[in-house]
Amino acid sequence: MAAPIANATAAYTSALAKSGAPGMEPPGVAGDDFATVLKQATGAVIDSVRAGERATVAGIAGKAELAEVVNAVNNADVALQAAMAVRDRMVNAYQEILRMPM
Secondary structure, eight states: OOOOHHHHHHHHHHHHHHTTSTTOOOTTOOOOOHHHHHHHHHHHHHHHHHHHHHHHHHHHTTOSOHHHHHHHHHHHHHHHHHHHHHHHHHHHHHHHHHHSOO
């Protein structure tokens, strides 16, 4: 049994709409490359660490509550731990690639 043309058109339209989702771009469509994503993530980690440092200095000067300082330092620690985990995974992946037979 043949599907009506309207059903085929609806399926095509649905698939086309879904292709705009992140990670579903068709080949050749410019998106954020790996270096850009890595640079943005690194910048976010650096900003988090700097915010922790600013909160610590403000806490020492008596201009910030202890809870704010602890929260900022905790956020910086979590961001740094995540960055180190990603770094370790990248190094492991690179080493795996080097071990691949040619």
